[in-house]
Amino acid sequence: MNNLQSLLEKALNYHQNNQLMSAKPLYDKVLQINPYQTDALYLSGILLHQLGQSDQAILNLQKALHCSTDKINILYNLANIYFELNLIDQAISNYQEVLKLDPNHISSLKNLGSIYFSNNPQKSVEYFQKAFNLEPNNIQNLCLALNLIDQKKHAFELLRLNYNSFKNDISYHNTITTIIRGLNYLHLNQNQQKFIENLYETNLVCHDALNSLLSEYFFKSSKLIVANIHYDSNFDLSHISSIFLKFLRFSCVSSKNEEWALSSIRSFILLNIRNFKKANSQILNDLLEAIAIQEFKLEYSTFISNNEKEKLNKIKVKNCINTLLKACYHQINNDDVKILNENNYYLLSEVYSIENTIAQIQIKSNTLNNKVSIQVASQYEENPYPKWAFVQRFQPKPLKQFLIERLSNKEGISQLPNEISVLIAGCGTGKVLTELLTQIHYKNAIGIDLSIKSLQYTQHKINHYQLHDVSLKKLDLLDSQKLNEKFDFIDCCGVLHHLEKPQLGLKSITNILNNGGFMSLAFYSKIARRNINLMRERLKGIEANYENIVECRHQILNYFSESDPVFQISLSTDFYSISGCRDLLFHVCEHQYNLLELHTMLQNNNLDFCGFQFSDNQKILQYIKRFPQDKNALDLKLWHQFEQENPDFFLAMYQFYVRKIK
Ligand SMILES: C[S@@+](CC[C@H](N)C(=O)[O-])C[C@H]1O[C@@H](n2cnc3c(N)ncnc32)[C@H](O)[C@@H]1O
Incomplete structure (x- = not known):
């Protein structure tokens, strides 16, 4: 073996073991001896990119390209660097060069599919289709692209026909969920019906999505x-x-x-x-x-x-x-x-x-002192809310990544510790708690609530979903200092507006949030709940018992025309169960806000607004289209104006993230 080759091998060894700084001088040495050594140019190009020196990386790869006979890998890596640097035109032309030399280069086909995904889905489908033909593992990308060009039924059928190969794959089931959500109506043949039945049993596809598909099929079809x-x-x-x-x-x-x-x-x-x-x-x-x-x-x-x-x-x-x-x-x-x-x-x-x-489940309990908290507790003891059956499964990820994908204001996310502690304040029956803790990595979590019955329900779900290191306590969040612990992430959704003085509740939980920690909060919107307020006015003085709730529901469904604002209440899923309807129309304590008021409340508590959370991505785009100057959608004053123009926009509450500023 000559000197050059042994240097190169040593360099490659370091490189493969991720010892980049040891590999670099050896590549440099090879290139000093022979500036046209193709392998050294190629490998050092990759290494320089890993070290963040992308300009030099590109120069080395381009030199390698001139000297080498095996151009495919070099072109592909060049394309990847351009892609990462967001130099999309260069990335596309290099991937296409690869495909001229090897039309079956799967990674290039996939990357071209991803590049075109958001702005040219038709082209994206073409590339993903080729990748899928070569390797069936690429089915999910293809189906998500088909979804964008309104070939949802085709995507559904592809997923169904290939189901056996992916039975235990969580992300495959997430893709099925996305496609089913997009299907407005599907006339289900026998095989498709059988497929849907199986999906219910696997418990990996979101049941709500399956339910809406079937609801359309059974109740809105001509048959x-x-x-x-x-x-x-x-x-x-x-x-x-x-x-x-x-x-x-x-x-x-x-x-x-x-x-x-x-x-x-x-x-x-x-x-x-x-x-x-x-x-x-x-x-x-x-x-x-x-x-x-x-x-x-x-x-x-x-x-x-x-x-x-x-x-x-x-x-x-x-x-x-x-x-x-x-x-x-x-x-x-x-x-x-x-x-x-x-x-x-x-x-x-x-x-x-x-x-x-x-x-039979035992829950640790603390005494409640606040008069309104005692009344609220008694409501949820009688009618724990919400009774729920299913949460969608995801591959758990670090909280940092979870937040990066959701927040438009990403400041401070990278400073979060890796091992995080979580509080779910007012966890109720544990839906949000279960959704969150099945999606993120956490060290320990605590759920508190006023109602033992709700907490028992939560504990049952914790056992069912086998969540680790979660403890539950009956505790008023006004007394949260009794937990003697600080948290990196707190969820308090749909809770604070039920306190006698919500601002005291917010202060209490902010005090036990670590500096730089994040919170997920949700409040009722005064504007969105205007129809509910009309009905609440009529119901004033009527006791919230079973008979009255059934009667009130019957009247709304049968004595109001579909165009009457009161009838709009029946569009809420909560309306259909006793506990949901009580929460919706008969709550013992309910405050409502507008965004200017919330803005002030956040400022008073040193909380930085990090963005709204919507189940449908289109909502944010709708706002940005109206107010393009607010690119990150973080200006609550503009959002307030937007809500006045779209009064039903926040029917599902104002749900958003904040960060505690030091
Ligand atoms: C509408 S439920 C929401 C439950 C849960 N956060 C969710 O989003 O599914 C409101 C819950 O807040 C709890 N709650 C209300 N006031 C509270 C307080 N002061 N301290 C702790 N929990 C409270 C109630 O007992 C009830 O279970």
Whole structure:
């Protein structure tokens, strides 16, 4: 081996072991001896880029290109450097040079697909399609690009047909979720129905997305399966498919149409039970079980007519069908649950058994002192909110990365420690807690809330999702100093506006946030809740009990025209369960804000606004289109103006991140 070659090998060895500073002088030495040594030019070009010296890196790679016969790798690396430096035209032309030499160069095809993804999705599809043809692993990129050019159904079919190879892949399921969310309506053939049924079972695709797809299919299609009920006294059980049963078991009714259809089926079966008994009892019982599970989730919020009440009172014989019928209208007792078990109706009996398990969970408790906190606690003890079933799974990542992807004001994110502690203040039934802790790396987390019942529900979910190092306490966030701990990240969404003095609550949690730490906050918007306020005005003085909530819901759905502002309340998913509706319309303490008021509140607490959080990316683009001068969408005064022009924009609360300034 000659001297040059051994120097080069030594350099490469250091380089491969990431000892860049040891490798560099050796490459330099080789190039001093022979300035045209192609390998040294090529490898030192890569190394210089790694060291941040991209200009010199490009010069070396270009020299290597002239001397080398194997141009593909050099061109590809040059293209990558241009891509990273955001010199997109140069990147494109170098990737294309690679493809001239090797039309099947998968990485170049993929990178070209990514480059064109946002501004020329059609071209992006072409490149991703070629990459997919060569290597099926590239299916996700292709489908996300197809989604952008409105070929969502094609993307859905591709994902379905290739499902077996990716069954356990979380990101594959995230892609399916994205595609399904984009599908407005899909007429589902048998194979697609089977696929959707399987997706429910895997628990990796967001159930809300599956539910909306099926809701469109069942309730808005021209073949509205359940509409027959209304016109046809011989309601035919053969309309009931296994996917419809699955939908009832997994979804939560969230529109007037769905509620009407379900309550019509329920009532029709009860009032005509004699005729039904002659029919296929297996399908009938399965349907009743699915409705009973649905009603359990809604906490029996649907209005019951006098005819139904009379008929229910007449049910005396204790058998399976009667038990299932009763379970569609109210909670049944332990003896009835036994009947279900004896007849193999385990899905419904499991719902009851989970509730019993939750009630046994022990929670550490502190005394509450604030008068309003005690009232709020009693509301959530009676109606813990929100009852939820499912959170979407993601690959957990460091908090820094999680925030970089979400915040438009990224200042200070890199200074966060790697090992972080988290507080979820007012964690309620734990939905946000579970969503967050399944997505980020954390050292330890604490959830506090006023309501033991909510905390028991949260603990049950913590066990189910196997979250590590999370403890729960019943504690007023006004007393958060009692935790004797400071946190790097605090979530307090939908909570502070229920305190007697929200500003004191904000001060209390800000005091236990580390300097430079981040918080996620959410408050009600006065402007967005104007219709709710109309109804709250009418409900003043009416007790928030079960009967009143059912009656109020019935009136909103039936006595207000669809164009009436009050009817708009029924567009909220919360409207459809008792606890949701109580939270929405009957809360014991609710403050509302506008963005100017929140701006002042943040300033008073040395909190820097870092950006809104939206479930739909289009929302931010809509604002930037209106106010292009506010490129990072951080000017709350302009946002206030924007909200006045778009009064429903913050229906789902003002949800945003802040950072504590030192
Ligand atoms: C609407 S729920 C929101 C729950 C949760 N943050 C979420 O987004 O799913 C409001 C929760 O805040 C809790 N809460 C209200 N005031 C509180 C206080 N002073 N201290 C602690 N928790 C409080 C209530 O008990 C209730 O569970």
